[in-house]
Amino acid sequence: MTDQPSYTGEYIVIKALENGVTIIGLTRGRDTKFHHTEKLDKGEIMVAQFTEHTSAIKLRGKAEVMTRHGSIRNDD
Amino acid sequence: MTDQPSYTGEYIVIKALENGVTIIGLTRGRDTKFHHTEKLDKGEIMVAQFTEHTSAIKLRGKAEVMTRHGSIRNDD
Amino acid sequence: MTDQPSYTGEYIVIKALENGVTIIGLTRGRDTKFHHTEKLDKGEIMVAQFTEHTSAIKLRGKAEVMTRHGSIRNDD
Amino acid sequence: MTDQPSYTGEYIVIKALENGVTIIGLTRGRDTKFHHTEKLDKGEIMVAQFTEHTSAIKLRGKAEVMTRHGSIRNDD
Amino acid sequence: MTDQPSYTGEYIVIKALENGVTIIGLTRGRDTKFHHTEKLDKGEIMVAQFTEHTSAIKLRGKAEVMTRHGSIRNDD
Amino acid sequence: MTDQPSYTGEYIVIKALENGVTIIGLTRGRDTKFHHTEKLDKGEIMVAQFTEHTSAIKLRGKAEVMTRHGSIRNDD
Amino acid sequence: MTDQPSYTGEYIVIKALENGVTIIGLTRGRDTKFHHTEKLDKGEIMVAQFTEHTSAIKLRGKAEVMTRHGSIRNDD
Amino acid sequence: MTDQPSYTGEYIVIKALENGVTIIGLTRGRDTKFHHTEKLDKGEIMVAQFTEHTSAIKLRGKAEVMTRHGSIRNDD
Amino acid sequence: MTDQPSYTGEYIVIKALENGVTIIGLTRGRDTKFHHTEKLDKGEIMVAQFTEHTSAIKLRGKAEVMTRHGSIRNDD
């Protein structure tokens, strides 16, 4: 375990605006692959951190995303 | 125990807007699995930290969520 | 004892708006269980930190909660 | 003694609005018990830190409490 | 002596609004006892830090108190 | 693992405004090469950190980008 | 000498509003005693730090005091 | 690897306002030479960090640049 | 020499509003004595740090003093 542990990592908030929204975690490191996929139905909310294993998050389907740089929607 | 202990981790606040709201903790680490499920009835409030074991929180059912990036509801 | 001791952890403020408000501390760590329950009568106030042993707090009954993300009530 | 000593811990301010206000310190650690009770008469003010031994403070009786999340009264 | 020495601790400011205001320092540690009492006459001002030995301050008599959470008076 | 781990790195948010938006990660280090390409369809959102392996991100196709220096679009 | 030396301690500013204002330094540590007394005549100003030896300052006589929590006068 | 790793370095955002915008990385160190050149076509966006190898970035062609000191355009 | 050297200490600014303004440095440590006296004539300005040897500064004569808590004059 390190001086600044993983539970202090940045997080984003995702709210599904339709069924079947897909949240894909991409692996950190030399290779960037899908390592986890989470499905959200309409109205479900996910709060997800970057982790030792996840350095990018890809989002498919209509959703609202809240981040440190502001909020964004893709249902327009 | 580490220099920045776990009780200083980020937390979010969830207020159930109906019975049966489900809060699911997803495991940190190489595998992302459900490791804990908490049920809230209407009006119940939960304040939950990210921990050494939880790097994502999934929410089913109508709720209001307060985070560092603002508040969001899914009962619209 | 660590470099950043436990008494600097985050805290929340809870004010009971009716008798019998229940504050439940959930255990940190691999298992998330109830480890402490505190009952508040109407008007009683509790100020509680996250600790080495508590990573989530669940609240039953009408109350006002003050947190770093703002205040929330469930008596509406 | 540690790098960040105890006298830098968070504190709250309590002003009794009636006689017999009770401030109860709850123990930090695996067990959460009452470890100290302080009685305030009307108008008395107490400024109290979280400490190595106190991770929660419970308040009975009409009072005004000032915290980092704002002020709250229970005499309404 | 530690990395963050005692003279950087938090302090509060107390102004007596009547003769005989009593400022009581309560001991830090497992036992919470009175360890010092200071008497202020009307208009006297005291600026007091939390210390290695004091984790709570109790105030009797009409006074104005200035803290990091704001100011409060009990002469109303 | 280091004192300030990788999951605390800066991130940007990209929303595709058309199909076929390409996000290209360029390698950190003496040589600056393409090491990963991600395709986004219209409305897809990607949240990506700088990592030990990525020191620059190149974007082709109409998109909105949110960064610490503000937001920018290229569909004008 | 320590990592955060004494000359970075907090200071307050006192302006005497009459002759004979008394500034009393109280000792830090298990015993809280007077260890220094400074007399100010009308208009004299003193800027004083908390130190390894002083954890409280008591003020007698009409004065204006400037602190991190604001300014206060006792000549009302 | 160091205590403050490279992925936390400052970054700038560049949006090409015409075809053929050239971004040139200049080497850090005793000699300041071109070490990398990236071409952007109109509308392409690049987000680039200063790195262990790059201490200056030179830009040719019409572009908008977003930095911590504000935004600047050269198409006027 | 220490991690946080003396030249980063707090400083105050004093402007003499009459001839013969006296600035007295009081010693840090167990004994609080005068260790230096500086005379300012009207209009002279002194910028002085707290140091390893000075923990309090006393000012006689009409002057304007600028501090981190604001400015104060004694020529009223």
Add this chain to the structure above:
Amino acid sequence: MTDQPSYTGEYIVIKALENGVTIIGLTRGRDTKFHHTEKLDKGEIMVAQFTEHTSAIKLRGKAEVMTRHGSIRNDD
């Protein structure tokens, strides 16, 4: 390599307002000499850090400079 590496150094932004703007890096250290000269044509932008080797930057020719202390132009 050090705890706070070079890529976190301060940077300035320079936009040439005419052809032949010259940016001159002056050496850090006991001797202050020219060690690098960069020529910018009209509209070219340079973003340059202070480095281990550069402690001053001299600019000849009409340009706009953005710094942490604000922006300045010399074409007036």
Add this chain to the structure above:
Amino acid sequence: MTDQPSYTGEYIVIKALENGVTIIGLTRGRDTKFHHTEKLDKGEIMVAQFTEHTSAIKLRGKAEVMTRHGSIRNDD
């Protein structure tokens, strides 16, 4: 050399409003003596840091001084 080197010390800015303005550096340490005197003519500007050797700066003659506590002039 120390962890926080001397070139990060506080500085003040002095602009002479007449010929013959004198800036006097006073020694840090047990003895407070003049160790350097700098003469400024009208309009000359000096930017000076506190250093390992200078803990106070005395100014004679009409000048404008800019500090972290604001600006002050003595030509009134």
Add this chain to the structure above:
Amino acid sequence: MTDQPSYTGEYIVIKALENGVTIIGLTRGRDTKFHHTEKLDKGEIMVAQFTEHTSAIKLRGKAEVMTRHGSIRNDD
């Protein structure tokens, strides 16, 4: 090399408002001597850091200076 390297030192910005503006670097340390002189012609801009060798900068000739305490001109 130290934990906080020299390229993070404070810098000021100087714009010459006439030919022959002289920027003089004064040595840090026990002796304060001129160690470098830089001449600026009208419109030339210099951005200069305090360094291990420079603790004061003296400016002759009409110029505009931008610092952390604000901007100042001497051409009035």
